[in-house]
Amino acid sequence: MTMSSINIECVLPENCRCGESPVWEEASNSLLFVDIPAKKVCRWDSLSKQVHRMTVDAPVSSVALRQLGGYVATIGTKFCALNWEDQSVTVLATVEKDKKNNRFNDGKVDPAGRYFAGTMAEETAPAVLERHQGSLYSLFPDHHVEKYFDQVDISNGLDWSLDHKIFYYIDSLSYSVDAFDYDLQTGKISNRRSVYKLEKEEQIPDGMCIDAEGKLWVACYNGGRVIHLDPQTGKRLQTVMLPVDKTTSCCFGGKFYSEMYVTCARDGMDPEDLLQQPKAGGIFKITGLGVKGIPPNPYVG
Numbered sequence: 525m526t527m528s529s530i531n532i533e534c535v536l537p538e539n540c541r542c543g544e545s546p547v548w549e550e551a552s553n554s555l556l557f558v559d560i561p562a563k564k565v566c567r568w569d570s571l572s573k574q575v576h577r578m579t580v581d582a583p584v585s586s587v588a589l590r591q592l593g594g595y596v597a598t599i600g601t602k603f604c605a606l607n608w609e610d611q612s613v614t615v616l617a618t619v620e621k622d623k624k625n626n627r628f629n630d631g632k633v634d635p636a637g638r639y640f641a642g643t644m645a646e647e648t649a650p651a652v653l654e655r656h657q658g659s660l661y662s663l664f665p666d667h668h669v670e671k672y673f674d675q676v677d678i679s680n681g682l683d684w685s686l687d688h689k690i691f692y693y694i695d696s697l698s699y700s701v702d703a704f705d706y707d708l709q710t711g712k713i714s715n716r717r718s719v720y721k722l723e724k725e726e727q728i729p730d731g732m733c734i735d736a737e738g739k740l741w742v743a744c745y746n747g748g749r750v751i752h753l754d755p756q757t758g759k760r761l762q763t764v765m766l767p768v769d770k771t772t773s774c775c776f777g778g779k780f781y782s783e784m785y786v787t788c789a790r791d792g793m794d795p796e797d798l799l800q801q802p803k804a805g806g807i808f809k810i811t812g813l814g815v816k817g818i819p820p821n822p823y824v825g
């Protein structure tokens with residue numbers, strides 16, 4: 525084992541109101557992410573350091589790669605395809621037409637190419653919302669949508685185990701990281717259980733990703749950290765503190781997926797905190813973790 529020292533750098537002072545859904549695109553050496561209330565999908569080129577932004581017509585809560593080219597995103601309560609070249613949006617499916625106050629939140633593509641995303645009621649302030657209004661869905665390659673369960677408060681982080689037999693999921697206000705048995709063939713989930721309960725100072729679990737060793741990394745909203753968890757033992761292995769409180773999500777990227785990228789939010793911070801944390805809303809890169817990630821799955825369809 526090589527000794528590594530952790531370095532944390534703000535690589536892009538984007539001032540996101542609520543940065544989310546970081547996704548590494550190897551083909552363009554870029555990081556994709558969204559700013560939910562700003563209705564923006566962004567792509568930061570790690571070589572040129574240029575950012576390209578696409579504004580859509582409703583809150584955009586997650587973005588993912590698409591096998592056919594371009595991207596998919598959850599916008600309002602719609603699963604959409606994005607054409608980055610001409611900046612056009614095509615609706616693939618709509619959920620919850622009857623729930624005007626709901627929107628999608630975090631989403632990610634499973635190893636078979638289904639796009640999973642959950643919903644929540646719109647917040648009046650961070651983590652303040654009508655409870656139990658959300659559900660978890662997935663968009664299959666043929667564009668039909670399946671619903672898994674309802675009664676969700678804030679549908680958030682999700683990822684799959686390396687053998688594709690477990691689905692990990694966070695409903696933020698449960699303060700728990702949960703696991704389900706996963707059937708990759710059918711996309712069905714079963715046997716929900718908790719694998720980690722957050723400690724008080726860790727605050728609210730938000731976005732999550734798995735690493736190449738099958739361990740989880742969870743961004744803690746208001747906790748200013750990402751925590752490294754062993755879902756087998758239920759133990760926390762490591763805590764990495766960031767210089768911003770509202771850390772929202774994380775992914776691996778860069779060469780061999782050896783770097784971690786972390787998004788965060790500015791919304792809900794008071795003026796003093798903003799003075800103390802001028803990089804709030806930026807994109808952070810963590811190096812020296814000594815563990816790699818795995819490539820994101822593209823949506824098939």
Ligand SMILES: O=C(O)[C@H](O)[C@@H](O)[C@H](O)[C@H](O)CO
Nearest residue numbers: 544650651678696728730745
């Ligand atoms: O990004 C998200 O997941 C939600 O849309 C945000 O509003 C916050 O993270 C949430 O308030 C913290 O739980």
Ligand SMILES: [Zn+2]
Nearest residue numbers: 630680730731
């Ligand atoms: Zn989130």
